[in-house]
Amino acid sequence: MRDLARNKKAYHDFTILETYEAGIVLKGSEVKSLRAGRANLKDSFVRIIKGELFLLGSHISYLENTNSYFRPDERAPRKLLMHKKQIDKLFGSVTKDGSTIVPLSMYLNKKNIVKVKIALAKGKxxxxxxxxxxxxxxxxxxxxxxxxxxxxxx
The missing domain is CATH 1.20.5 (Single alpha-helices involved in coiled-coils or other helix-helix interfaces)
Incomplete structure (x- = not known):
């Protein structure tokens, strides 16, 4: 497991209640730029929109040698992949308890797939x-x- 980006501010601003692992939908050369360490999760957060998880506010910058015709938006919302039961559980916790969902880190798992570690958190x-x-x-x-x-x- 190799860390690509970490959200150190989340540990300072929130009390972490539960952690989850989610896949992420990336476009084009974003995986290459992640491996080069060009990601920032500092002010990012996770929102549930129409029963799907989206990572908002994260910044994955493109590489200089990326084709100028295809340069994806650096701050685009990125879809997170989780099981429906887990998303429903998170939705219930967010609506009932008033807690939030924050990304803690992006990493490569053993199969070299980019994963996002998200947490159910309560503000400090x-x-x-x-x-x-x-x-x-x-x-x-x-x-x-x-x-x-x-x-x-x-």
Whole structure:
């Protein structure tokens, strides 16, 4: 499994409840540009439209050597492929609980097929974000102290 793009902001802004794997419909040379690392999931989100999942706001830029006649829209909505039961479950959670669906990462699976890891998430408040940052820094300092103690620097 090789990561092509990650959405680090999603972990900061949302509390992840459940994760799912979805296929994605791509056009032309988009797979090549994904392998070259030319994707951005920062402000992207997933919407359910007429019983189908769509990835909106993602940016997959085309390569320079792509034919000028065929250059797909970089910010076009891309269809995500999942089972109908999973989509219905997500739709029920989104409408009932008020949670959102965010993409976490794009990656190549073992068969070299591009997949998108999406998550059912709940938005964090400002104090929750601050608490998460404090916990991260405390954990980082604790690990550094353990490493330094093992080296005999303390």
């Amino acid at each position: 408040n400002l104090h929750d974000k601050r608490e998460t940052l404090k916990r991260k820094t405390a954990d980082r300092e604790a690990r550094a102290a353990i490493v330094n103690f093992g080296k005999g620097k303390i």
